[in-house]
Amino acid sequence: MSNHDEDNTKFEDEVLPEGVVLKEHSYDGIREYDQRLPRWWLLTLYGAIIFSGLYWLVDHNYMKAQSTTEQVEQELSEIATIKLANSIDVTDNALFWEMSENAAFVTAGKVIYDANCTPCHGANLEGGIGFSLVDGEWVHGAQPSSIYNTIYDGVPDKGMQAWGTLLGQKRITEVVAYVLSKNDRSTMEAGK
Ligand code: HEC
Structure with a gap:
């Protein structure tokens, strides 16, 4: 743990893009951005999940009606x-x-x-x-x-x-x- 703490200091003066926050942890000097996923990306993800559900329902019922x-x-x-x-x-x-x-x-x-x-x-x-x-x-x-x-x-x-x-x-x-x-x-x- 102490190793990581030391690593943290390396990044302190690094210039980050505007609005970017870093996560607390650091593994072997690798640190993560702590950012919200873009709205368009989330929409695609949730859209795909909803579509797969609907598709399954329609497909499943159709197959039942006609073997x-x-x-x-x-x-x-x-x-x-x-x-x-x-x-x-x-x-x-x-x-x-x-x-x-x-x-x-x-x-x-x-x-x-x-x-x-x-x-x-x-x-x-x-x-x-x-x-x-x-x-x-x-x-x-x-x-x-x-x-x-x-x-x-x-x-x-x-x-x-x-x-x-x-x-x-x-x-x-x-x-x-x-x-x-x-x-x-x-x-x-x-x-x-
Ligand atoms: C206006 C009355 C009339 C209509 C409408 C008519 N037919 Fe006929 N059809 C006759 C008569 C009368 C005969 C018998 C002819 C004879 O005496 O040799 C006949 C004979 C036939 C025969 C021969 C039967 C046998 O014993 O060889 C067939 C098959 C036949 N008709 C089919 C049809 C079909 C299919 C239609 C509709 C597209 C039709 N007809 C419409 C009056 C009609």
Whole structure:
């Protein structure tokens, strides 16, 4: 201790920057400034602490609401939808069936169906003016590509207009996906 006291004296006549106070202690001649931390520095520190707390809360609650597995599944299904949408081939029956199991296609198809087809085919595809689309009977062909063509070209002389120019390929594909989703694949594949 006495050593330190001696050291202290060395600094007494040293010129310190204005407003700087030295701490009492001295270790091997090293002395510390006794200064308040600048306000901006403290703000950054406390700000970071508060932010980390808030971030944790938000992140933690978000993860609770939607588990990682669900997130991944959702992303995968979105990718599948994009892939399907980019690979529409109206002659590919298997692809139509794949679309009939894709929620995005089926939902989009239902919207189109509800807006255009219910007056003649019924709200539940049960038929009316037009044929039932769930009775397993397909006058114009049971293959998804045939159904697509029937809707696209219509049966004008029998009261079913051609929807091709009105709805376009993508929307007719979606409506086919919706119709298929209400039918049994193996039964339909057995038909013609
Ligand atoms: C104005 C009434 C009307 C509207 C609206 C209508 N259809 Fe039809 N649709 C018919 C009629 C009538 C037939 C039967 C034609 C025949 O006798 O061959 C038919 C036949 C069909 C068939 C063939 C069924 C089979 O057994 O092969 C499909 C598929 C079909 N419609 C789908 C649709 C879809 C999808 C929409 C909506 C985009 C739609 N229709 C809108 C009247 C309509």
